[in-house]
Amino acid sequence: MRSCTDCSLQVEGDWEHCPLCGSVLHGTEPGGPGAPGPYPAVPLRFSRRRVLRVLMLTSLGVIVLSFLAQLLFRHDAESLGALRSVWLGIVATWLVVLMAVSKRRNxxxxxxxxxxxxxxxxxxxxxxxxxxxxxxxxxxxxxxxxxxxxxxxxxxxxxxxxxxxxxxxxxxxxxxxxxxxxxxxxxxxxxxxxxxxxxxxxxxxxxxxxxxxxxxxxxxxxxxxx
Amino acid sequence: MKRRHWVRLDNASNIFPAARSDVDPKVFRLGAELDHEVDPALLQAALEETYERFPLYHAVLRRGVFWYYLQDSDLQPEVTAETEQVCAPLYWADRRTLLFRVVHHRRRVSLEVFHALSDGTGALWFLTDLLSTYTRRRFPGEAPADDDAAEQVRPGANECPDPSPAQIGTHPGAQAAEEVHELTTDSFAHYFRGRRRRRDPSSHEQDFTREAAPAVLTVQEDDAPQDQWAEDAEGGTPGSSRPPRRRIHRVRGTRTPDNRTHAIELTMPAAPVLGLAKAEGVALTMYLTALFFEAIRRTDESAHTTSTMAASVPVNLRQFFPSTSARNFFATIRVEHTYGQGDDSPGAVARHLQETFSAEATPEALERRLHRLIQVERWPLARIVPRPLKDLLLRLINHANNRSLTVAISNLGRVTLPAPAQSHVGRMLFHVSAVRPQFCAISHDGQLTLGFTSPFVETAPVREYARLLTDAGVEVSLAAARTTEEELAGVDA
Structure with a gap:
């Protein structure tokens, strides 16, 4: 069995680093370094971090495109009228929410x-x-x-x-x-x-x-x- | 059309479907490590045999307008290789699935149970039966002469049936007492209602507040005898059982990437740890709890020197009120310690916790508490409250209850298996899905296993816990399930 000198305990399974402290493990199991542990490695069903990143990037894309799309229309009131206000209002709110979420720590x-x-x-x-x-x-x-x-x-x-x-x-x-x-x-x-x-x-x-x-x-x- | 037996979900169990979430599916796992690679075909045969002996495990959970209920089913359980995370969800609303699963991986057999179905002790009966059936098939030469060995581990399985439904109230679905005796036994009702004069025996199937019991059970009314805490009681009405308003330290962290339960287990020889507890003059559970408090205090920057930590500890009520029901039959006792008011060494903390615990864990104290609860639960208005609303209320109660807890601890104690299984099973494992850091202890074959679970990726409290033990001269070995993205890099679905 491998051991972690920092935590002074034995670690079962094919870990390279101690699951508790992250330091490199020493020694090998009698069955070789790759002896599997008592738990199977279960793949992630999803990753919250990745889901949030995709949501964030998609939102930013939609916001930027919405702002740019405004240039395609004429500047007078007849062109888009109230629709522009609604559109820009929603997009601006969305932008503020995104910023609030990503900068919530500061x-x-x-x-x-x-x-x-x-x-x-x-x-x-x-x-x-x-x-x-x-x-x-x-x-x-x-x-x-x-x-x-x-x-x-x-x-x-x-x-x-x-x-x-x-x-x-x-x-x-x-x-x-x-x-x-x-x-x-x-x-x-x-x-x-x-x-x-x-x-x-x-x-x-x-x-x-x-x-x-x-x-x-x-x-x-x-x-x-x- | 077949008329299926059904039983309203019992007292202690209703909190589980109500309070389950993505993070905490309210599933627990009991496992055993054998001395050989598990034979799936034999395990399947053993499971089918055991399944026939435990009618309760045939149940599926269904939702009525006012109550959850367990309904008999024709489903057959299947042994599978372990492909899901520890304590993966078992119950989904509107899906009729069995409320347990048996998985195997290499030398381990694990039984996972949705907590609404059974508690640790009840599930241990099932696992014991499964293991002894399996080992008798795997090692036919070692089987004991008579087959009673398997039966004796489950107190009075068929020889000593639980009270018939007639004694504890009946309903139209439960005429066949023999066939579904687990399904008709509600230990809470049997022991704590028996002395009450009942005006209408059929009516107490429907009292709402009973369902709240598991959450309310953790409330203590007299845990703070010290003078300096007297002001806390001022706000509450006299005699109310509200927990003191002191802020309880809670562990925070980063959630695991896909909400899975982060499981880590520490295995150690049982004797030296028992020796450590004995040297401090406390029971093992309280000693381990005090170590957990200390580990959290050392690793958590936000835990001030004067913070209060609280733990909930379930007590198996069968020890006090003998029962053969495999349904949930436990009460939780809440113990707490405020640091910075004297000796804060783990030993002293353990003794303080032990005082509270011992005072609460007497048959008289438990009986008083539960009788009072049942009175509250029989509040008739609550019966007509629809289930979704009750779920909401229970969730709120559960949430409030969580706020007053730092950790939770569960100790199943020392397990002895019947003859052929005892010699082929090494250590046993116990994990519970958790909304806060938690550990479960179980010992077998001289080895004590602590199953730590947490919804967070951080491992610092466990690391510190292991160091506390190794510093005291205990040999500890660690096994962990890969949980973080880094640990699972390269593992594809």
Missing amino acids: LAKFIVYLVVAAGGVSVYWDFLTQWSGWSLTYVVPIVCSASIIGLLITVRVVRMELADYVVYSGLTVLLGLTPIMFLALGWVEVAVPSVICGALSIAVVVLLLTLRGGAVRHELATRLHL
Whole structure:
């Protein structure tokens, strides 16, 4: 019988590695190294990991194709009309769910992804429906402000290591500064949402740098190390 | 058209069809390792012979509007090579299949049983009969002179029939008491209802709450005598049997790739382990349980130094209330230990667990508990609740019950087989499909086998368990079923 020196026990069957600790087994069975164990090797009926990966990739494919398919139709209301809104609405929700599932272990990261995806989709949507600027005027600033507030709440409620969220919080706040740029370039018609979002972001940046400046610098130095 | 006998599913069993899931099909496996490669043809012949002696095993499980019921069938069991995972599902709604299977692989014979049909002790009777029939055919020269050897292992098989249905309530399907005596014996009803005055004997076939018993049985009302736990009781109504609200540590992990039960077994000589338990002044089951707590505490980062761990331990009620029924007849006792309140060495933990267990496992305590349960179960309103709703309720109860358990333990004890089988069977095996880490112990031929099962791929608690034993000077050998994708790489369907 083979034995595992780490666990100091005998292992029955043709295992190369210890089923408990994974270390290489020593010795051979009297009947040779391939002596079969008391359990047959039963093939997997399915693999949850593979099923999830196929579902994820298929979903991403459908989402990307749905977005691209919009370009085939004219941009005026008569072409697709309400159908486009329904279609894009479902696809965007699906995208958010996928991101939430795949990034469920890192809430701060998910918020950054959410802001980028929501902003991107709304700008594209705006472009598809004869560009009227509603995405830059309202959606992007509101999503950015909401995510900053959401992040502040999340950090309070969920037990998170400072190092785990500080970089993504920084990214979220930087994204919150983009509406100021829209304002400066004159891309927005109503200034209030962008102003509120920009002010909130600047306030949080200042707070972050004064209260947690050291930690931010340390994390950035670690992650950007060449 | 043939009128088939049927019996409503008994007290302890209803939780099993209700609470079964993809992860935990509520199947257990009892096995034996012979001293030669199993002869499938002889095993089949032995199975057919044994099958005739156990009418209960002819049953298929069916669903009525209000109850599950076991119905007699003409199905014939077939011995098969082992091609499925340990404790593969046995019951599917609307499919009429036998509720057990016999498989063989190399030198092993395994009996797998859906838990609604029978418990470990009942299944052990069947396996014992099967093994002794098989070995008598395989080694005809060694067979004992008279055939009584096979019968005596199943207490009073035909010589001492269980009480007739007339004594415990009848229904139209059960006139032939002789023929279906296992099918008509409900040990719970026999022992715990006997003293009650019955107004309507036929009515108690239909009391809902009885079905909840297995889950409710694990509830303890007086397991926390310590003062510091007194505040826990404040929220509950006085005299209620709710478990304390303390958070019980639960093991988490990554599910196996196709929901199969992860089975690992540790085999060791029984004597040194018994010696270790004796040195601590506790019974083997509690010693093994304390080791399991310790192994989990050492490997689980989320187990704090002050966490509470709880285990459910089934008790074979036949020891206290003699019965020859092979149906489910057990109660579970819940034992727990809170770390960080004194001596936390495995020995001390085992003694603490033993105190709780011994207090609960007396005939008086068990009888009190079960009498009270039956009172609750006779609540008449519950009878008219449709089965799907009852299933849902039982599932909820089961879920709540799972939340209050860290592990589960089952010990079938030392097995002695009749003459020809005893000398040809080496170690015996015992596994139960599990929704949480669990181990089952059984010993035969001086060898103790611990069958660990878990829905997770992680093996750290078992590794630590083995180390605890080997550090104490016990020689341990390990056998495991391949479970993860890496372990099964290259194995094709």
